[in-house]
Amino acid sequence: SYDTDDEGMLNGEELNWIVMFNNEEIPATVEYNSSVGDVDGIYSCDGIAGLTSLIATSIFTQEIPLDSGWSLWSTYIDPEDDNIATIFSTVVDDVIMVKNGEGNVYWPQFGLNSIGDLVQASGYQVKMNNENLLNISGTLIESSYSFNLNNGWGIIGYLHQDCFNVDDMMNSIIDNLIIMKDAEGNVYWPAFDLNSIGNMCPGNGYRVKTNESVDFSYPSGGRFGFSDFTTVGKT
Numbered sequence: 001s002y003d004t005d006d007e008g009m010l011n012g013e014e015l016n017w018i019v020m021f022n023n024e025e026i027p028a029t030v031e032y033n034s035s036v037g038d039v040d041g042i043y044s045c046d047g048i049a050g051l052t053s054l055i056a057t058s059i060f061t062q063e064i065p066l067d068s069g070w071s072l073w074s075t076y077i078d079p080e081d082d083n084i085a086t087i088f089s090t091v092v093d094d095v096i097m098v099k100n101g102e103g104n105v106y107w108p109q110f111g112l113n114s115i116g117d118l119v120q121a122s123g124y125q126v127k128m129n130n131e132n133l134l135n136i137s138g139t140l141i142e143s144s145y146s147f148n149l150n151n152g153w154g155i156i157g158y159l160h161q162d163c164f165n166v167d168d169m170m171n172s173i174i175d176n177l178i179i180m181k182d183a184e185g186n187v188y189w190p191a192f193d194l195n196s197i198g199n200m201c202p203g204n205g206y207r208v209k210t211n212e213s214v215d216f217s218y219p220s221g222g223r224f225g226f227s228d229f230t231t232v233g234k235t
Contacts, residue, residue, distance in 0.1 A: 009043040019056035028056035057139055064134040064203040066091070066126055072183040072205030074123040074157025079138035082118040091134055096127040101155040121147040123155035123205025146217040149173070153209050159218055163199040173216050178209040 009015075017028040032040050036050025062077045079087060084106045088095050098106040100122060104114040115124075120141050143159045160169075166188045170177055180188040182204060186196040200206065 011044050013043045015039075015041055015043055015049075017054060019054075021058070026056040026058040028054055030054045059137055060140055061135055061137040062203065064136065066094075066128050066132050066134055068128050068131045070125060070127045070183070072123055072155065072207070073126055073134070073203060074121075074205040075118075075136050076141050076143070076157075076159045076161060076202060077136045077138045078120060078141050079118070079136055083113075084115045084118060085113050087118060087136060088134070091128075091132040094128050094130045094132045096129055097125075098127075099125040101153070121145055121157045121159060123157045123207075125155070125205070144217045144220060146215055149176075149208060149210050149214050149216050151210060151213045153207060155205050156208055156216075158200050158202055158204055158206065160200075161202055163201040166195060166197045166200050169200050169218055172219065173210070173214050176210045176212055176214045178211055180209075181207040 017030050019026040019028050030041075031052040033050035033052045034040070037048030038044075039047035039049035060077060062075050064073050064075065066073060081087075084098060085092075085108070088098065088106065088108075092108050095106075095108055098115065100115050100119070101124075104116075106113045106115045140161075141159055143161070145159055147156075149156065158169075166180065170180065170188065170190075174190055177188075177190060180197065182197050186198075188195050188197045197206075
């Protein structure tokens with residue numbers, strides 16, 4: 001009378017592991033810890049097993065709307081080929097120029113690419129002939145990925161997949177942050193209690209000015225709020 005769809009597992013069946021992310025099942029591979037328990041990948045009633053690792057990877061795609069003219073953009077995706085020319089290859093006919101925070105450029109009309117590879121957590125300027133949709137596919141960058149903000153002006157990316165208020169996102173470096181701007185000229189200016197940016201959102205880049213070099217990572221969101229909770233591993 002055993003129903004394999006509804007009634008669990010039988011002795012001797014192989015254990016299957018998955019990771020759920022945004023209602024998507026991602027197959028996972030595990031390494032069992034031989035010093036813990038008596039189960040090594042096979043189900044047994046009341047058996048005990050310990051894991052050394054659980055690894056799940058999946059390809060995600062981020063759609064980034066690019067307006068006509070100048071705008072600021074970023075991505076939470078780590079593409080397999082992170083060269084800026086490859087990333088923009090599907091919309092290159094509408095691209096005039098891409099610039100990073102150091103003034104390096106990707107200028108397809110003249111065959112120039114001094115940007116080279118995309119830098120995780122960085123933001124970029126782009127000037128488009130026409131609006132278009134940039135699709136970037138790859139693995140997710142951890143939203144808590146740590147990166148450095150140089151003294152003075154720079155352009156940062158946004159690594160969460162949801163919008164969160166800039167006050168919460170930048171609180172950890174509030175003493176070092178002078179001013180922050182989005183592509184529309186809205187500002188977050190802590191010294192004067194100004195926040196016309198509101199929420200930081202995926203796909204956008206932001207200009208920031210700091211009073212010294214500082215390491216920064218975005219706080220975790222979701223059910224854990226903005227505490228010191230950190231996600232370990234990559235999905």
